Amino acid sequence: MSISEARAxxxxxxxxxxxxxxxxxPILSVILDCYYRLDLVRQSIQSVLDQDxxxxxxxxxxxxxxxxxxxxxxxxxxxxxxxxxxxxxENQFSWNDVEKAVAICWNAALIHAKGDFVSHLSYDDMLxxxxxxxxxxxxxxxxxxxxxxxxxxxxxxxxEINTDPYLRDRNTRGRYTDGCSLAFDLIEGNPRKLLAHSxxxxxxxxxALLRYDGYDRISxxxxxxxxxxxxxxxxxxxxxxxxRHHEWQLNRQAKRKGAIxxxxxxxxxxxxxxxxxxxxxxxxxxVRALLDYKSRMLAxxxxxxxxxxxRNMNAYGVIVALLNMARECPALLPRGIYAVxxxxxxxxxxKTYRRLRPRA
Numbered sequence: 001m002s003i004s005e006a007r008a009x010x011x012x013x014x015x016x017x018x019x020x021x022x023x024x025x026p027i028l029s030v031i032l033d034c035y036y037r038l039d040l041v042r043q044s045i046q047s048v049l050d051q052d053x054x055x056x057x058x059x060x061x062x063x064x065x066x067x068x069x070x071x072x073x074x075x076x077x078x079x080x081x082x083x084x085x086x087x088x089x090e091n092q093f094s095w096n097d098v099e100k101a102v103a104i105c106w107n108a109a110l111i112h113a114k115g116d117f118v119s120h121l122s123y124d125d126m127l128x129x130x131x132x133x134x135x136x137x138x139x140x141x142x143x144x145x146x147x148x149x150x151x152x153x154x155x156x157x158x159x160e161i162n163t164d165p166y167l168r169d170r171n172t173r174g175r176y177t178d179g180c181s182l183a184f185d186l187i188e189g190n191p192r193k194l195l196a197h198s199x200x201x202x203x204x205x206x207x208a209l210l211r212y213d214g215y216d217r218i219s220x221x222x223x224x225x226x227x228x229x230x231x232x233x234x235x236x237x238x239x240x241x242x243x244r245h246h247e248w249q250l251n252r253q254a255k256r257k258g259a260i261x262x263x264x265x266x267x268x269x270x271x272x273x274x275x276x277x278x279x280x281x282x283x284x285x286x287v288r289a290l291l292d293y294k295s296r297m298l299a300x301x302x303x304x305x306x307x308x309x310x311r312n313m314n315a316y317g318v319i320v321a322l323l324n325m326a327r328e329c330p331a332l333l334p335r336g337i338y339a340v341x342x343x344x345x346x347x348x349x350x351k352t353y354r355r356l357r358p359r360a
Contacts, residue, residue: 013112027057
């Protein structure tokens with residue numbers, strides 16, 4: 001459904017004006033879709049252009065972008081080798097379907113990608129210079145490798161790297177791991193600390209993406225639960241994806257508006273065919289564990305939205321989130337109300353404790 005949805009959408013494809021690939025080396029395609037924040041878009045694009053590997057195809061996606069971003073994408077397309085441009089006249093986004101761009105924009109790029117391997121980079125994230133060469137090496141060294149991932153560190157709006165070792169300490173897998181082990185560890189809560197990530201970070205063989213309908217609306221989990229399980233998964237901690245956290249992030253904006261995404265995520269799970277794929281490959285116990293994970297994931301999102309808005313004293317976000325829960329997942333509404341009360345009591349007694357605590 002995802003690829004057919006992209007094919008049915010209205011966009012234009014402008015191929016690279018100059019191609020210069022080294023013969024005998026695989027091509028890595030990097031998809032980068034943009035709409036706003038030219039300052040961050042520039043940094044993201046430059047990190048791809050600065051790769052030390054020669055066979056990187058950059059596919060820029062103009063998602064109905066703001067004029068200054070649109071002009072920059074056009075300039076990069078005209079001046080850079082191995083750079084294609086996809087243009088959408090209208091922005092592929094809806095507050096009721098926040099992952100629409102994934103299914104349409106990413107797959108529009110996938111359809112035209114030349115790479116043996118494909119990855120996606122957000123407009124506000126960046127890559128280390130050796131990212132492409134290290135990712136490609138993982139696939140070349142092991143023909144059974146279907147997916148590969150770099151180490152991930154967070155950076156703030158100013159580009160300062162977060163040195164918190166949380167992600168490093170929860171990515172303890174070796175250079176190659178059976179993808180099923182990653183998937184089982186994920187749905188069990190990462191007890192073996194094999195994989196922790198913030199968002200979609202995997203490089204995936206293009207052949208596998210095309211065979212299983214490309215990118216879907218739950219790409220954060222399907223990269224593991226749908227694609228990693230197809231074979232071996234590579235990991236190189238010396239390659240880095242810098243994930244940027246800032247106030248303009250889409251998920252933060254949506255949370256402030258009280259969006260809970262319950263219905264859309266539930267539909268995305270159905271459209272992804274992950275459950276059916278697991279039924280074909282694994283026993284009943286593993287499928288039950290997957291369904292438990294799905295239920296926990298669906299419940300966690302609205303409860304997190306309610307809790308965060310309460311903590312941030314955003315009454316509007318709390319009210320809208322609870323109303324959305326009453327409409328989309330009424331069985332969770334009592335837990336949502338409990339989360340609000342719990343946060344308020346925690347904030348109130350926390351302040352009281354700090355006020356009464358003896359000074360040292």
